[in-house]
Amino acid sequence: MRFSPAxxxxxxxxxxxxxxxxxxxxxxxxxxxxxxxxDTDVARSxxxxxxxxxxxxxxxxxxxxxxPVLQSARFDLYLAAAERLLAxxxxxxxxxxxxxxxxxxxxxxxxxxxxxxxxxCRDLDAAERAALAAEGRPRTLRxxxxxxxxxxxxxxxxxxxxxxxxxIPDFVIVRSDGTPxxxxxxxxxxxxxxxxxxxxxxxLLDSTHRVLALRAALGAxxxxxxxxxxxxxxxxxxxxxxRHGAVALEEFRAQGYLHEALMNYLALLGWAPVGxxxxxxxxxxxxxxxxxxxxxxDRVTHAAxxxxxxxxxxxxxxxxxxxxxxxxxxxxxxxxxxRFGDHLDDELMRGAxxxxxxxxxxxxxxxxxxxxxxxxxxxxxxxxxxxxxxQKVERVTEVLDASIAHLETCDxxxxxxxxxxxxxxxxxxxxxxxxALYAAVEGRHxxxxxxxxxxxxxxxxxxxxxxxxxxxxxxx
RNA sequence: GCCCCCAUCGUCUAGAGGCCUAGGACGCCGCCCUUUCAAGGCGGUAACGGGGAUUCGAAUUCCCCUGGGGGCACCA
Numbered sequence: 001m002r003f004s005p006a007x008x009x010x011x012x013x014x015x016x017x018x019x020x021x022x023x024x025x026x027x028x029x030x031x032x033x034x035x036x037x038x039d040t041d042v043a044r045s046x047x048x049x050x051x052x053x054x055x056x057x058x059x060x061x062x063x064x065x066x067x068p069v070l071q072s073a074r075f076d077l078y079l080a081a082a083e084r085l086l087a088x089x090x091x092x093x094x095x096x097x098x099x100x101x102x103x104x105x106x107x108x109x110x111x112x113x114x115x116x117x118x119x120x121c122r123d124l125d126a127a128e129r130a131a132l133a134a135e136g137r138p139r140t141l142r143x144x145x146x147x148x149x150x151x152x153x154x155x156x157x158x159x160x161x162x163x164x165x166x167x168i169p170d171f172v173i174v175r176s177d178g179t180p181x182x183x184x185x186x187x188x189x190x191x192x193x194x195x196x197x198x199x200x201x202x203x204l205l206d207s208t209h210r211v212l213a214l215r216a217a218l219g220a221x222x223x224x225x226x227x228x229x230x231x232x233x234x235x236x237x238x239x240x241x242x243r244h245g246a247v248a249l250e251e252f253r254a255q256g257y258l259h260e261a262l263m264n265y266l267a268l269l270g271w272a273p274v275g276x277x278x279x280x281x282x283x284x285x286x287x288x289x290x291x292x293x294x295x296x297x298d299r300v301t302h303a304a305x306x307x308x309x310x311x312x313x314x315x316x317x318x319x320x321x322x323x324x325x326x327x328x329x330x331x332x333x334x335x336x337x338x339r340f341g342d343h344l345d346d347e348l349m350r351g352a353x354x355x356x357x358x359x360x361x362x363x364x365x366x367x368x369x370x371x372x373x374x375x376x377x378x379x380x381x382x383x384x385x386x387x388x389x390x391q392k393v394e395r396v397t398e399v400l401d402a403s404i405a406h407l408e409t410c411d412x413x414x415x416x417x418x419x420x421x422x423x424x425x426x427x428x429x430x431x432x433x434x435x436a437l438y439a440a441v442e443g444r445h446x447x448x449x450x451x452x453x454x455x456x457x458x459x460x461x462x463x464x465x466x467x468x469x470x471x472x473x474x475x476x
Numbered sequence: 477g478c479c480c481c482c483a484u485c486g487u488c489u490a491g492a493g494g495c496c497u498a499g500g501a502c503g504c505c506g507c508c509c510u511u512u513c514a515a516g517g518c519g520g521u522a523a524c525g526g527g528g529a530u531u532c533g534a535a536u537u538c539c540c541c542u543g544g545g546g547g548c549a550c551c552a
Contacts, residue, residue, distance in 0.1 A: 006552050041551060098550050105548085114478040116548055140550055158481070167479050167548085175550040182552050206480060206547045230482080230545095237544060265488095268501090272489055281490065281500040301489075304545060308487050311502040317515080359515040369514095420511075434512045446513045453511090 001026045001197050003057075003064070004036040004186070007049035010248040011056045013307065014201060014232045014240055017266045021229060022199045023062045024267065024295040034066035034193060040185050042072065056249050060259050061288055069193070071185045078180035081188055081218055082141050082173055090217045091173060094121040094142040095132035098176075116169030117142070138176030143183070143214060145170055151209040156197070156227035157300045161205065168209055187211045191220035199227045199297070202304075203239070227297050230270045231304040240307055252312075256335065256363030258323075260287060261316040267291045269305045285318050313361050320360045329353050336367050340374040348373045348456055355452040372442040373457060380465060386439035390469065391476070393436040398426055400470040403437060407454070407463055414451040440469035 003019040005011065011019075026033035035054070039045035054068065071078075085091035096104075096117075105115035122144065124132070133139065145168045152162030173184040190198065190211075205228045215223050234244035246252055252262055264286055273282040273294040286294070320328065332353055336344050352370035360366040372380070382390065390396060402422040410416045419437065420430040435445035441454060441462055454462045 004552090008551080038552060044551070094550095096550095102549075109477070109548095112477045114548075116478090138550085142550095155481095161480075163479065169548075172550050177550080179550090181550070186552085201546095202481065203546055204552080207552085209480095228481085233545075235487085239546075268488065270488090275490065275500080284488095284501050303482050305489090306487055308502065311488065313514090314502055321515085357515095359513070361514060365514075414511090418511080431510090431512075436512095438512050442512095444512095449511050449513095451511055 001031055001199070002034040002036045002067075002190070002193060002195055004038045004189075005053055006038045006041065006044070007046060007053060008041070008044045009049060010250045011053055012240070012247050013249055013252075013266065014247075016056070016060065016249045016262075017232060017269060018200055018229060019057060019062060020060070020263060020266050021271070021295075021300070023064075024292055025197065025199060025297060027292045028295045031197070032065045033063075034069065034195075035064040036067055036069045036189060036193070037071065038182060038185065039070060039072045040075075040078075040180055040182055042179055045072070052250075056253075059253060060249065060263055066193070069189070071189065074185070074189070075180060077192075078185050078188055079174065079178070082180065082184060085143065085173070085217055086141060088217075089144070091141050091143050092122060092124070092170075093129055094140045094170075094172070095124075095129070095135075095137040096120055096140075097138060114167075117171065119170060122170065140172045140176050141174035142170045143173045143210070143217070145210070145213055151212060153208065153212060153223070153226060155205075156199075156225050156297045158205075158228060158302065161208075163206070163209055165213075168213075171210060173214070183207070183210050183214055187214040187218065187220060190224055191215060191218070195224045197227065198224045199229060202228045202231050204228065227300065230301055232269055233304045233306050235306060237304065237306065244307070245309065256365065256367070257312065257316050258319045258331070258363070260322075261312065261319040263288060263291070264319070265312045265315050267295070269307065271295070271300050274299065285315065285322075317359075317361050320357060320363075320366075323357075325350075325354055325357065328357055332363055332366060335363060336370070336374075339367055340371070343374040343376060345374065351452070351456045352448060355456075356448050369442075369447045372444075372447070372453070375443075377461060377464060380443060380468075382439050382443045382469070386435070386443065386445040389445045390436040390439040391473065393433050394428065395426065396433070396436050397470065397473055399423060399428065399433045399436060400440065400466055400473070402426055404463060404466050404470065407459060407466070412455060412459060414455045417451045417454050419451070436469075437466075440466050 001022045003022050005015055023033055037050050050068065082091060101117060104118055108115045121142070146165040149165050150162050151165055151168070152160060155161050171183065173181050175181065208226055212223055232240045234240050240247055246255065249262065267286070268284065273286070275281040323331070329350055332349065336349055349370065352373055356366045356369055393399065403419050406419060406422045407417065423430045423433055434450065438447055438450055439445045441450065441457065442448065447453070
């Protein structure tokens, strides 16, 4: 099997999901998984993306047995094949320019006719070709699709799929600059690499017929089995794209999603494991090993699946909770270091991770919450919204005074720090006034558990913040 | 416009003729717990697009309609 992205950008979650399904299937059945870079479009392909794609796949937890195979290094092979097709009359020289073809397609569309190459250069004789060439026109090689009959194949997830050849226009296999196109390279490489199963997105369903026709023309032997995955769509049911928010896997990584959560979530988009629980349902939280063991194509769904960021959030929290405290620290450290620089204190961070793990949604949110520990005291500030909340708290000055008094003398551990008795002695409900204390100490009205946070922050710093808040209330 | 694919709660899905008065998960709502809350527990809301046909019986099979999506490049 193979995953064959074009190195024209960072990997989209849809592409990653395709890579994942290929990997799961190969690993489940003990097959071979290769990475092939489809960089036949030299103008759009970039070496840095070849690197980036590998980095992303590795981060997710996918590995491959062969490659990366770069198609750009195999142009001679594709071009030789194209010459064979030309010599056999299965392809022909086309002198229509890209602009002309596009204009004729648009005209066809406007008149309600079907767009697609109109076959203008299909049956040129030698003299006509020479004349067009003499005009200095660019020359492409176009594959001659069968004139009649039906193309069909048995899709592993969709079953039989067929279309009449009459609907598939001739298509370019070698550009006017002499470089080969996707269809050609793809057909040849799949044959060459011994690919037996191709899993890819449904957006490629129609183009499968072209690849199949090329393979047949090339005498490339039995084609691989194809499985077309349902598309991943946005909330509006259209193909997932930038306008739907984060779509590149790297964006999710940057936002602090765990690779375990992404793999788990993506595996469940368009596939569901067979139920084995008491209620006949399978669990939702599955690690790579469990996914590999359970995966198969017969349980891939057919309808497009909408990407649900909220469910991903939930799943990420589940995975954060499954990490050991030590492991979570390792994941948090790099971004805490980046965020807080020299102000980061490893001991404090360790403590913050322990008290924050229980409720964290993403690594980023966790780092966000621990910020109050590392901000220099002179820079500490309460978020505007939280300050407003503090001011609205009933008898807030008394609450702050009582808290200060308690912290000045209590033992220094979370149990002793518990401020609730002090609040209750004022005849107030702790729940009602806690947001003010959160704001005063952590700078926000919701954050890491307060008493543990105060313990971590230390007596002096905690008292200083409470007194500052007290003074600010009086002054305002 | 033409071709292709698809159709169960808001979302991801289970369901392969009777086990379905349709199950689970996320979300949402309520209650409980609680050191705020973004965690946890319990409960609840919520779906087979429509019409025919086959059958004793259809979410499950077939047809039509409707709806949604994808494709129709010298991108992949």
